[in-house]
Amino acid sequence: MKPRPTGFLTLAEELQSYILSFLPYQDILHCTSVCKALRQTYISSSELQYITELGGQQMLSVPDTDLDNHTSISKRLQLLRDKPHAWFKFDIHSSKIVSIPEQFHDAKTSLADGHLCLFNEDEQSAKIFPILPRPSQQKIERDWPPESLCSIPNAESIEVFMDPAQNLIAIACVIVDETLGVDDERLFIDLGALDGDGGVHPEAAGKTLFLSGLPKCEAGLYSIETWKLEGLGSHIAFRRSLLVHDGSYSFGEEIWFVQIWDWQHSTTSNCVLSDSLMSPNVGESLDFCFLGNDRLLIVSKDLKLYSIEDITQAPRLLACFLMPVSVTGIQCLLPMDDIAHSSRLQMQAQRKMWTSDPKNRILSLITRTRDATSSFAFVISTRIFFNPVFHGMAEIPWERWGPSNARVFMHNWRCRVGVSGNRVLQAFPTREATAEDHPSEMDYKLHMMDFSPLAVERRQGLGKVVTEPSTIETTESAETLTTSLPYVEVVSDRIFGADQVMDIWVDKDRIYLPKLNSEEWDSDDIDEIEVIEI
Known part of the structure; x- marks a missing residue:
């Protein structure tokens, strides 16, 4: 008698399917395209088809x-x-059609997890509510009356970020001492629970995130200030930009600053980026966004990719992608x-x-x-x-990427x-x-x-x-x-x-x-x- 063949194909179909499930989906498809037996295993397995x-x-x-x-x-x-x-x-x-309350007609409006998030900076009020919620959807609905947003005394809210999926509200607050110049203002990020009573968020390291190294305008010059507050998972980032002019609104440069926190583990951060760039017109020439848990993209005249895996130090530049215009x-x-x-x-x-x-x-x-x-x-x-392939490259031409x-x-x-x-x-x-x-x-x-x-x-x-x-x-x-x-x-x-x-x-x-x-x-x-x- 000839010896019985041994190997992968002699295994029971259930075992073949189990072993194949550990492969990347491209490899599963490759295996099933070169072997009729594995093709039949794939056709019989909803799990393998689900993976691919x-x-x-x-x-x-x-x-x-x-x-x-x-x-x-x-x-x-x-x-x-x-x-x-x-x-x-x-x-x-x-x-x-969903109506927006009249007091929020000119509010900053955003959408998150099926909820409408509203912030009226003039009235210092905010609101969140679900848009046509489904029965299975987790729903958060809350109003913040005027002057009730920021828990820090004598502070005004300038930007709000809401994340219903994490029951989180983050509020950028500014304290200005009228006896001092605008550059002596103090900025904080106040954290809370969307459905809470103003206490500490249960997942947060503390109530307040502290900023450091904010950009300042030189004496004799003026600036128009813009902000952005954004979050993803345990990360929150705040950008402050100063559009500098000489009083005649002839702009010379934009001075910008971005700080990133791991709000679930620390209220302070050394993860800071800052720079300046030419800004001849009114209109923001810089933005940023998270790319997953460990990467931040700074968008301006080019695209700079940073690693933020280690939040205790400055972001590490991974690559710079040049824009074509x-x-x-x-x-x-x-x-x-x-x-x-x-x-x-x-x-x-x-x-x-x-x-x-x-x-x-x-x-x-x-x-x-x-x-x-x-x-x-x-x-x-x-x-x-x-x-x-692109990591570690200082400048990657548009034609290449x-x-x-x-x-x-x-x-x-x-x-x-x-x-x-x-x-x-x-x-x-x-x-x-x-x-x-x-x-x-x-x-x-x-x-x-x-x-x-x-x-x-x-x-x-x-x-x-x-x-x-x-x-x-x-x-x-x-x-x-x-x-x-x-x-x-x-x-x-x-x-x-x-x-x-x-x-x-x-x-x-x-x-x-x-x-x-x-x-x-x-x-x-x-x-x-x-x-x-x-």
């Missing part, structure tokens, strides 16, 4: 959730497979939906089966050229910032771009504008663009696959930009006025269109939000 579906959609599994424990693998697989096609079937005409008025837009980060509260609150992979998401940069003749929307795959990892579109500066995971929602004019056209007089359609590789592969007749390179001209130097990141595009059949697309928010299954309560093009007052279910 997660990888193909660039998602991560969220372990130890109630949904995960009570939903079978086959059901999760079907839900995940239905997910890429949801956007291609949405009814843009079916919507509901000189830009100002920068907005850095990351998805507003879930992102993978370690937080027990976040996982309990969101109760999701999967979450976006920060290494495979879409980042949108809205920019204006310095001569103010053009605006662009850069759509960039975040995978480029996790490629170790940009064209195959980005798309660049002409953009109406007053219209926002919505980002969710690998999807981008942008308003484009229904016709080419002429020199006589004012942006407020144009009509627009919404274009949903899905940059997930599986969306491109599996469109099944839904949407238009765009794989060919596209080229736009930069009026600044009459040069051209050619980019080729593949995507699937679906265009709405509904026509929108300019005032209906001034702001666009999008999460995993809804579109939110804030409505202006003024006919003036430059107004930011919002009195209601149109919510479109996907």
Whole structure:
């Protein structure tokens, strides 16, 4: 008798499936493509198919959730497979209207975890409430009456960040001694629980985060000050910028400062970045965003990637990606939906089966050229910032990193771009504008663009696959930009006025269109939000 064969294929199918489940999804697909027996194992295993579906959609599994424990693998697989096609079937005409309280019509407005977050700096008041909540959604609703936000005596709130997933509110407060100059003001970050009574957040290291090394304006000069407060997981970052002028509003430079804390472990931080750059116009020329737990991206005339793994020291520069045009008025837009980060509260609150992979998401940069003749929307795959090939490089030319990892579109500066995971929602004019056209007089359609590789592969007749390179001209130097990141595009059949697309928010299954309560093009007052279910 011939000896019986030994090896992997002699194992029971259940063992083969178990062993294959430890491989990256690309290797699972490779194994099943070269071996008929393993192909049959794959077809019989919902778990292997679920792993490859997660990888193909660039998602991560969220372990130890109630949904995960009570939903079978086959059901999760079907839900995940239905997910890429949801956007291609949405009814843009079916919507509901949510009103905003009158005292917050001109407030700073943001969306987080299905909640509307409002902050009225003039009245020193704030509000948070869920937008058309689902029965299973964790809901937080609270009002902060005027003068009740900051717990620090004689302080004014200048910026507010709310994170319902972590039950967190962070408030940037300033104390100004009227006997001293503006540069002697003291800044603090006050932490609290959204549903609390003003005490210490249960996960926080303390009540107040302390700033250090704030930028100052030289004697005899003046400045316009701007701020940004942002958080992700256990990290909070605060940016302060001073646009310096000589009294005639002829701007020379922007002095900026960014400090990052691990608010769950310390109230102080040595993780500080500061610099200055030329700023000939009013309009912020610097922004930042978190790329997962351990990376921070500073966006200005170029893209500087920093490691913030060690919060006890200054961020470490990993790479500098050069931009193809000189830009100002920068907005850095990351998805507003879930992102993978370690937080027990976040996982309990969101109760999701999967979450976006920060290494495979879409980042949108809205920019204006310095001569103010053009605006662009850069759509960039975040995978480029996790490629170790570029780490340690002081300057990476656009030609090396940009064209195959980005798309660049002409953009109406007053219209926002919505980002969710690998999807981008942008308003484009229904016709080419002429020199006589004012942006407020144009009509627009919404274009949903899905940059997930599986969306491109599996469109099944839904949407238009765009794989060919596209080229736009930069009026600044009459040069051209050619980019080729593949995507699937679906265009709405509904026509929108300019005032209906001034702001666009999008999460995993809804579109939110804030409505202006003024006919003036430059107004930011919002009195209601149109919510479109996907």
